[in-house]
Each structure stands twice: as structure tokens, then as C-alpha cells.
Amino acid sequence: MADGGSEPKSSNTMWGGRFASGPDAIMEEINASIGFDKKLFAQDIAGSKAHAAMLAHQGIISAEDEVKIAHGLDTILSEIEGGTFEFSRRLEDIHMNVESRLATLIGPAAGRLHTARSRNDQVAVDFRLWVKAEMGKAERMLTGLIAAFLDRAEEHAATVMPGFTHLQTAQPVTFGHHCMAYVEMFGRDRSRLRDAIARLDESPLGAAALAGTPYPIDRHMTAAALGFREPTRNSIDTVSDRDFALEFLSIAAIAATHLSRLAEEIVIWSTPQFGFIRLSDAFSTGSSIMPQKKNPDAAELVRAKTGRINGSLIALLTVMKGLPLAYSKDMQEDKEQVFDAAENIELAIAAMTGMVRDMTINADRMKAAAGAGFSTATDLADWLVREVGLPFRDAHHVTGRAVAAAEAKGCDLAGLTLDDLKAIHGAIDARVYDVLTVEASVASRTSFGGTSPAGVRNQIAWWRERL
Secondary structure: OOHHHHOHHHOOOOOOOOOOHHHHHHHHHHHHHHHHHHHHHHHHHHHHHHHHHOOOOOHOOHHHHHHHHHHHHHHHHHHHHOOOOOOOHHHHHHHHHHHHHHHHHHHHHHOOOOOOOOOHHHHHHHHHHHHHHHHHHHHHHHHHHHHHHHHHHHOOOEEEEEEEEEEEEEEEEEEEHHHHHHHHHHHHHHHHHHHHHHHHHHOOOOOOOOOOOOOOHHHHHEEEEEEEEEOOOHHHHHHHHHHHHHHHHHHHHHHHHHHHHHHHHHHHHHOOOOOOOOOOHHEEEEEOOOEOOOOHHHHHHHHHHHHHHHHHHHHHHHHOOOOOOOHHHHHHHHHHHEEEEEEEEHHHHHHHHHHHHHEEEOHHHHHHHHHHHOOHHHHHHHHHHHHHHHHHHHHHHHHHHHHHHHHOOOHHHHHHOOOHHHHHHHOOOOOHHHHOOHHHHHHHHOOOOOOHHHHHHHHHHHHHHHH
């Protein structure tokens, strides 16, 4: 039949089995956010209590209604925390779920709570409060990771290991100095979080839908009550801004990149070929088929989290890139990305902090590797400049010949005899052997920020003062 109107709507394959009731079911599915934004319940209730208190203070609602509203909101908070609150997809989001329950609890007074605000500024304040709290949590966790590195750096300020460029042995460094490189990285992440918190520390409450409100509200009062420094200054920007979420995702992506680089080193260092460290069973797993295997799964999973967090950043950037001012429903897609990234960056930081504190350092293996690959070649070149007076480019050439000679003899530079070295350049004398050991090499690197044990201890002390 040409007219399909007589067929039951549920048989229309356009909607499919999941959406048997037709377009209404599809709209509910795409529109509802309660499945994820219920995570904002505490922030939503705090914002509503601050708003109600301000409305009463300004004479916009009665003191009696404010008392009822506050009591009802406290009851709802207890119900949600106790697991007895029933969330409804039909009510779309956390705001309407709370408001509906409030109406059941206290009657008509609940309807006065939404005076002088919109869900647009309501969600903006909820989300800012949540992101601000998560930034603070991440900052504290990074502080813990830095502290773990400082402890290991102090313990191994003089432990010699090879320094690498291109993953090839370059020059000897200390493991303490290597640890302090990560302190600097995570210190920058911590600083970025603090900067971002300062930027987002403005309250959106009172911006309403996009134009402000004709009611005589006091936005400074609600900002102070919610712990913000001050209210935002433009109502249009307020409800359309998600920079604070993008900044958090950006910081998380950079921090995850740092964690991933560290995870990669842990994976490499724990191989039998390197053997620099050993992870405990707490951060390793075995193989289902090879009984000798001990896999650094925790590090590998930290490394993998980076892709997930980067994806969240790109997703939200893409959502926001073409939106006209002010609010658009597209922005509902912001929260799942931020929630997921926050959970995973915090898990990765916690796992890495545990691995740094837990891993066993094989100092002997590190020292043996530090002397391989002619790692003191630069020290020989520097000695030729300092003691013989050669231009560095000439010294570089002489050192290259010495490396070739050692390679031919199957020894390191310190294994060349004085006659071998004199044959390369007659001005070389026995004092050269003082700089050809890895210990002498690292001890000589006394420039500010260098790898000498004394310099590393100075770096540690500087950071401990600021932690």
C-alpha cells in the first residue's frame, strides 16, 4: 500500500528497535544528559542554595521560602549521597531532576528558586565548580608525584647512568638529575593548573539565559558564597564560554604526554636488555603462556591513556569551533569528555606516583651502561680545549680519532694507553685519565642546572622550598 499510515509505528524500520515509539524516543535519547551530568549534583545544589540565599537577601523571595528551599535541597543532597534518589531521563538533566524533586518536597516555593537565572548560567556555574575542584585535585596529585621524584633524586644524586640523545648513549648523567628533569616537567603542569584556576575563578551565576536579568540580584554575593573570586563581566560570554574546560583538557593532555614519556622510559629500563630498574609485582603482570615474563602493564596503560585524553581535547575543540554566540545545545557534549579525561589523568598520576616510589634502582647496571658507547668523548674534547689549548672543532676531530682507535682495540677511551693517545696528539699527557671516568665526567658538570651531584642537590633543595 502506498499509504503506510495503517501500520503500527513500532514496525517502521526508520526508528529501529531501540526507538520503537518513534521520534519522541529519539529526541529523549539525544536530548537527555542526566546519564552523565548527575555527577554535578553537589555543585548544582550548592549553586541553588547560594542563589536562594541571595534572592532572599535582596527581597526577591521571602525568607520563609528560602528556608524551605534550603531544607529541601539539603534533603535532596542526602538522598543522592545515600543512593535513594531516583533520576529520571524524562527530566533531561540534573537541574530539572533536582527542581522536580524539590517541588515534591516543599510545594510551590520550589518554583521561586529559578527566579533570575537560567539553565544556561546554572550549568555554567556547576561545571566551573566541578572543573575547579578537579584542577585542585590534579594539582595536589602532581605535587605528590613531584615529591616522590625529589625523594628518588636525593637518594640517587650521585648514581651514574647514561644520558641519551636519539636513544643513543650521549654523556654520563646522574639518575638524580634525570629524575629532576621530570620534576621540571610536572612542575610546569602544576603551574599551568594554578594559572587556569585563577582564570576560571569567576562566577557565571546571574548571567541568566544570555542577557542578564531585570531583578536586583547581587552577583558578588553569590560569587563569594560559591568560593569564586568575582562574578564574570559579560553575560553573553559567560553562558557561551568553555575555555576553562578546554584549558583543563589541554593541561591534562600535556601532563599525559609527560607521563607517557616517563612510562616509555620505565618500559625500556625494565627490559632485561637495560635492566636499570625493577618494578614490583604491584605494578606488573605475568604472561598467560610465558612463565618468565614480568610485564610493566601499569606503565604501558599510563602511556595509552594519553591517546584517550588527547581525543577528549580534540573532541571539545571540534564541538566549540563553529558555535555562534551565545549558548547552543552542542555544548552539552562538553562534560563527558572532561569527566573522562579527569578520571584518567588522575588515575595515571596515581599509578605513576606509585611506580616511582616503588621501583628498585639497579645502580651497578646503570653505571656499567654509563661508561659504554664512549660516553666520555666530550670530556676528552673539553680537556683538549682546556689543557692543550686546541680550538673545540680541532679537539672534536682529535677525539673522533681516539674513539676510532678505542673501537679498533675493543676498549673504552680509558682503556687506551698513553702511547695510543700520544700517537693521536702528542700534547696529551697522563692527566687526561682524570676526566675519562664517568664519575669524573658528572662531577665536572657544575654549570647551573647541570648534572653534578652537588648541582642536583641544589636543585632538590630549591624545589623542596617551593613544594
